[in-house]
Amino acid sequence: MKLKKANILAIDDDQDVLTAVRLLLKPEVKEMVTEKNPENIPSILSKFSPDLILLDMNFNASINTGNEGIFWLKRIKEIKPEVAVIMITAYGDIDLAVRSLKEGASDFVVKPWHNEKLVDTIEDALGGTSKDKTASGRSESMIIGTELLGVSDAMQDIFFKIEKIAPTDANILILGENGTGKDLVARAIHERSLRAAKPFVKVDVGALTETLFESELFGHKKGAYTDAKEDRVGRFESADGGTLFLDEIGNISLSQQAKLLTVLQNRMVTRLGSNTPVPINIRLLCATNLPFAELANEHRFRKDLIYRINTVEITIPPLRKRAPDILMLARHFAKVYAEKYLKPAIEFDEEALLKLQRYHFPGNVRELQYTIERAIIMSDRTVLNARDLIFSPIESVPIEEAEEKTVLNLSSIEKTTILQVIEKHNGNITKAAKELGLTRTALYRRLSKYDI
Template sequence: MNLKNSRILIIDDDTDVLTAVRLLLKTEAKEVVTEKNPENIRHLLAKQSFDLIMLDMNFNSTIHTGNEGIYWLKKIKEQTQQPAVIMITAYGDIDLAVRSLKEGAADFVIKPWHNEKLITTIREALNKKGADKSSGSLVSPATAGKTVIGESAAMKDIFVKIEKIAPTDANVLILGENGTGKDLVAHAIHKQSLRANKPFIKVDAGALTETLFESELFGHKKGAFTDAREERIGRFEAANGGTLFLDEIGNISLQQQAKLLSVLQNRQIIKLGSNEPIPVDIRLICATNLPLAELANENRFRKDLVYRINTVEITLPPLRKRKEDIPLLAQHYVTVYAEKYIKPNIQLDKKAIDKLVEHPFPGNVRELQYSIERAVIMTEGDTLSASDLIFSPIETARMQAEEEEQDLKLSSMEKNTILRVIEKHSGNITKAAKELGLTRTALYRRLTKYDI
């Protein structure tokens, strides 16, 4: 669903919020309607159709349930219309906002928000709504939207795997370098699963400290620790009935692994500060940039946990190994960012495509995406040429550092080999050169190079 063609309804009893969002979206959407009183929702939906509703979590209304936003969300879901709903919440109501995802909300935003982030959230909710209205396939090679894209043999194999495993409840481990799209594959599996209408909760497991791990994943009771001023549900409970996606699972400690394994074996959690077990029904998807061989190292990762999370594995190839997908991906991002920055009809010329295909993309699809976004922003014409494309200096510097490190390793190996052979022949350069397959002159050059 295109934001430019969308009709958006904003419901909040704060006039300042209504004004701010209306002004922000005035030039972005086709129509923006604001309403202070949620009790007018039925009348508004009967009068006209909306593609998206932004709904506040709390109103000074006659309902007085303490969670008025959930009440009105359910009322919206009862209507014939099925607009995407984004909840507006304050930081202290995040638990209610997470609960709203279980009740069918597309997403939530926290006040105060950054305008660009809010527009991105709205676009994603509309794209998701558009995808739900289509055939339901999130892995069609040529679809535009936040999905997996590719026509290469490697990606077609991925699509077949997703199609086979998505309807099951099998735990999935997604492997691949950073930037290959592991989170998109996780979304695709969820959207094609029997849990598609239930929550999809993502957790960056590698970013959780030892102290936050249990609280974030399992929740806590009020007073469980110094800053626990109210009870909070964890991500496992928020994902109940749906899918829990643990990203960067390879970065969690052995102690965290033990706690996670216990929950996965027993299918129940215990909140911090409580002794009462809570059953959870989740489909688990994990992702890591570590190769499977490193996960098999028990000094780093518990083997019993690897078996638990790895019923089926999907390995995403780096972009340099599926170069035939680069033109398709590039055109997809040109379309996305041309719409975002209001620069329609932008095209890539042949030399630009050739330059993209020749680049090794150490940052994978993410680097390609950022390169295209920058080019769209900077161009003044309707055609992106090779000169418009500038690749990430961060990735280029990293690649150069890795190459230099590899050169140092090779040089060290060569030096050590020469020393061993010369020692073996008691300093006889002629015999040493013969065994090394070098001329005496070439060996002398290496002796000078390595200061031997």
């Protein structure tokens, strides 16, 4: 349906939002209706047939559901299942907005929005599905950058979040185990932001000593300390106008956190050895491999700094929880490294594929990448088998060995229990079998098994 022929209903308890939507859309659509109170939705829908509804995620309503937006989305879909619904959300509700897609929403927009983007989103929702999207509006397979790949639901949620939050200036905290691709997510956000043409500056702050921290981030003047032989611009100033990515932020000390917080609050840096503050204009991305619960421990990390860096949070799941991605990534790396090492196209036999699927990848995507690269270097064949895939010895015990140890431990427990019960009954097999819940024959089999 064309926008000019569309009836639009906007529901938000913020009158300023409704006014902005009305001014933007009224000249563009057939009819524009706005409503502040979501409890009037059933009544409005009985009299007015919108082609699309803009629905806020949060209301101060009398219905206490934990999230009013999801509740009213479900009610709208009960009354008019065919109507397209676009959720209006703030930075902090991205996870709920993604959940709304599973409840039937066509899309969501993050406020404050860009008018052109909102109009494009409405036109897409009115136009139905496109050739490269599913009915929910999410692409079936997405590639961001060169190696951030995934077909799993978890990765699709991440791709969708990136697409939505990248054009904003929201500060992003990226969580995930080592090797999951936090760096790639940060670069993808920058490349899709309005700052893409400006610098992307990465700093591994967890590796900086107390003395280097200020100099590296904020810069210094010549003579500020013994080795300061010339003026130096810090990473904050280098990233001015662009994106600053602070990796391993969970590893910095409380004193470093205090210095970082001051700069983020004031949007000013002062070089060591200088008294002149320099204004900065950056978009901040941070990453850590610490679990969020550990990061929220005030003895380890300041809560006021967490709020400052965590307008939106993206959690990258470990590869073992992204099973559909393993074989796709393996084939991708096989293609990349076959080309790099001037080899013909590489395939995997069934045993190799099964070995990849069964392994738990403690080193995540990075371990899978190195495993495939090593196999291609060492093999002279065009089809890799299970023996070609040697997982990293520097990671934790492979799952097969872990399972074997568990079995051995259980066997040890069973043997000990049998000996204790037989001793308790002075060697009476009948009484021991009864207490163990076994038949005499089953107990004799176990005695033979454990050589008792």
